[in-house]
Amino acid sequence: MTKHLQAxxxxxxxxPAGIAAVSHLLxxxxxxxxVDNQPRPGGQIWRGxxxxxxDTLRQHPRLSMLPGHAVVAAESPHELLLxxxxxxxxxxxxxxxxxxxxxxxxRMLPFPGWTLPGVHGAGGLQxxxxxGWPIAGRRVLLAGSGPLLLASAASLRAAGARLLGIYEQAPxxxxxxxxxxxxxxxxxxxxGLGWRLRGLPYAPGCWPLRALGExxxxxxxxxxxxxxxxxxxxxxxxxxxxxxxxxxxxLLGCAxxxxxxxxxxxxxxxxxxxxxxxxxxxxxxxxxxxxxxxxAAAAMxxxxxxxxxxxxxxxxxxxxxxxxxxxxxxxxxxxxxAKTLICRCEDVSLGxxxxxxxxxDAKLQTRCGMGACQGRICGxxxxxxxxxxxxxxxxxxxxxxxxxxxxxxxxx
Amino acid sequence: MKIIINGIEAEVPAGVTVAAALxxxxxxxxxxxxxxxxxxxxxxxxxxxxxRVRIDGQPERLACMSLAVEGMLVETLA
Ligand SMILES: Cc1cc2nc3c(=O)[nH]c(=O)nc-3n(C[C@H](O)[C@@H](O)[C@H](O)COP(=O)(O)OP(=O)(O)OC[C@H]3O[C@@H](n4cnc5c(N)ncnc54)[C@H](O)[C@@H]3O)c2cc1C
Ligand code: FES
Numbered sequence: 001m002t003k004h005l006q007a008x009x010x011x012x013x014x015x016p017a018g019i020a021a022v023s024h025l026l027x028x029x030x031x032x033x034x035v036d037n038q039p040r041p042g043g044q045i046w047r048g049x050x051x052x053x054x055d056t057l058r059q060h061p062r063l064s065m066l067p068g069h070a071v072v073a074a075e076s077p078h079e080l081l082l083x084x085x086x087x088x089x090x091x092x093x094x095x096x097x098x099x100x101x102x103x104x105x106x107r108m109l110p111f112p113g114w115t116l117p118g119v120h121g122a123g124g125l126q127x128x129x130x131x132g133w134p135i136a137g138r139r140v141l142l143a144g145s146g147p148l149l150l151a152s153a154a155s156l157r158a159a160g161a162r163l164l165g166i167y168e169q170a171p172x173x174x175x176x177x178x179x180x181x182x183x184x185x186x187x188x189x190x191x192g193l194g195w196r197l198r199g200l201p202y203a204p205g206c207w208p209l210r211a212l213g214e215x216x217x218x219x220x221x222x223x224x225x226x227x228x229x230x231x232x233x234x235x236x237x238x239x240x241x242x243x244x245x246x247x248x249x250x251l252l253g254c255a256x257x258x259x260x261x262x263x264x265x266x267x268x269x270x271x272x273x274x275x276x277x278x279x280x281x282x283x284x285x286x287x288x289x290x291x292x293x294x295x296a297a298a299a300m301x302x303x304x305x306x307x308x309x310x311x312x313x314x315x316x317x318x319x320x321x322x323x324x325x326x327x328x329x330x331x332x333x334x335x336x337x338a339k340t341l342i343c344r345c346e347d348v349s350l351g352x353x354x355x356x357x358x359x360x361d362a363k364l365q366t367r368c369g370m371g372a373c374q375g376r377i378c379g380x381x382x383x384x385x386x387x388x389x390x391x392x393x394x395x396x397x398x399x400x401x402x403x404x405x406x407x408x409x410x411x412x
Numbered sequence: 413m414k415i416i417i418n419g420i421e422a423e424v425p426a427g428v429t430v431a432a433a434l435x436x437x438x439x440x441x442x443x444x445x446x447x448x449x450x451x452x453x454x455x456x457x458x459x460x461x462x463x464r465v466r467i468d469g470q471p472e473r474l475a476c477m478s479l480a481v482e483g484m485l486v487e488t489l490a
Contacts, residue, residue, distance in 0.1 A: 037458055039479050085473060105459050117440050117452035127456030132428025133435050215450050216440055344462060347446040372461035403472050
């Protein structure tokens with residue numbers, strides 16, 4: 001049986017952006033349906049943490065909070081179909097306004113051995129640990145790029161991991177330029193690696209070449225561009241920055257720009273009544289996400305956004321710095337060899353993909369991107385490695401956005 | 413807290429995800445790929461689908477996105 005719900009606004013995403021938005025919409029008298037596919041609110045950053053602010057919101061009579069529910073399809077931007085994985089139920093939700101606060105995921109670049117058990121996303125490993133994954137006493141290495149490596153290191157260390165080092169592909173000079181002139185209190189502190197990461201080797205200009213092991217990870221082969229060496233470890237957290245989550249926006253038909261949901265000054269997307277906030281409009285960290293959540297709510301309430309303008313410009317400038325400070329070196333696009341799997345779902349190798357000029361042919365001939373993840377992992381990779389277009393129409397995002405039982409999509 | 417993994421009872425901490433519970437119980441893999449390689453939770457956030465298992469008879473559930481509860485039946489495909 002499909003359940004129906006209606007409200008003034010639907011907010012998808014319960015990370016910093018969604019939380020800020022709902023915190024503004026409810027007191028202003030709006031009724032809100034709040035959807036997030038994680039079992040607990042907090043988004044990627046506050047997953048599993050105590051959130052008194054959200055606990056208060058939860059009690060609100062005008063809020064319908066739906067954790068553990070994924071948006072899987074849409075009739076229109078104002079009528080979404082949700083699937084509740086635990087209850088195996090379908091919900092149809094309607095509202096005149098929609099806020100997409102979808103967050104981001106890690107950028108993955110394939111290298112030989114990246115499918116071995118023990119190799120995880122860097123933020124992914126942190127997320128698993130926040131969910132109770134045992135890490136105490138394990139030898140862990142972090143590699144890739146961006147501030148998330150530092151955030152992960154701090155969480156993993158707090159959980160008792162034996163951190164062996166952080167290998168950042170960006171050269172020392174680029175990092176120094178990024179850190180210099182950062183607004184006080186921003187990432188400079190973290191990059192200086194003061195407090196929580198004391199004694200941990202932070203090696204700029206180094207990157208992983210391959211993960212070694214038979215049936216599980218045993219060591220990582222690293223390089224600084226001159227020499228190569230193997231570091232034995234139990235787990236590798238690897239990620240090369242973040243990518244905005246845009247699938248739902250693509251499904252609805254929102255315009256994208258530079259891989260993010262395109263928004264105007266009022267955080268409105270190209271579709272009437274549809275707004276977007278946080279990492280899904282461009283990678284800029286938690287402060288940008290929270291601020292944009294508040295701004296989007298103000299816009300949805302018809303309020304002016306002038307009070308936010310200066311701070312927002314600062315956040316956008318930080319986002320640009322982030323992108324240039326951690327720009328990826330070209331060597332990273334050569335890590336995969338012909339046998340390295342690109343599509344983890346359908347076991348399609350780089351060698352098998354090179355024969356095709358674009359997604360459409362490759363999908364039909366190799367099943368790349370046709371598996372359970374629906375191209376979420378291999379899509380950005382083929383775009384980066386092979387130059388296949390990813391924007392709307394390129395990858396062809398379709399409902400359902402994730403695997404669901406067929407009856408979920410049938411009208412009753 | 414006890415859950416049942418592939419028919420065998422396992423003691424796991426309360427409040428953890430199914431992915432974490434499997435790791436606590438020493439399961440190195442959640443599934444096998446088409447060509448038979450062992451695979452394990454990778455993205456930790458519901459994107460990669462490498463962690464999918466059968467939970468209480470329902471196939472294709474994401475272990476990283478599900479909380480383990482007392483008595484839950486989990487079947488890996490590894
Ligand atoms: C794995 C990971 C770990 C991170 N850890 C940190 C950290 O420790 N420190 C830090 O400063 N930054 C971290 N970040 C960066 C992060 O993006 C933060 O900047 C911040 O969480 C962004 O807030 P947000 O509200 O934009 O998105 P998010 O916090 O990502 O929230 C978006 C939410 O929307 C949900 N969602 C998306 N699509 C759907 C859908 N179709 N249906 C239902 N729900 C959906 C997601 O599950 C998620 O809960 C991490 C990023 C990742 C990918
Ligand atoms: S670990 Fe990627 S979906 Fe669960």
